[in-house]
Amino acid sequence: MNTSTFGEKIRQLREDRNMLLRELAAGLQMDTALLSKIERGERKARKEHLKQFADILETSEEELLTLWLADQVYDLLKNDENAEAALRVAEDKIKYGQKK
Secondary structure, three states: OOOOOHHHHHHHHHHHOOOOHHHHHHHHOOOHHHHHHHHHOOOOOOHHHHHHHHHHHOOOHHHHHHHHHHHHHHHHHOOOOOHHHHHHHHHHHHHHHHHO
């Protein structure tokens, strides 16, 4: 199971390609400080940037989307005592919705 965050994955992919933070930021037309915060999990990337990240880092957009969504869900539920039950209900709704 992949437990890395979106930001951790971006940093790993960037470093695997020996790409400097400022190089990736320039490719994304994003401020270097903002990208640094995204990698550290202090800020959230916008969903619209996922394709750009995937293209520049030559990786799966689907994998990045999965991590991005997981981070959103985690942030929403991390301190809620009913988080696991809510996730089970949501999973059922997603499965049911996909069969339509």
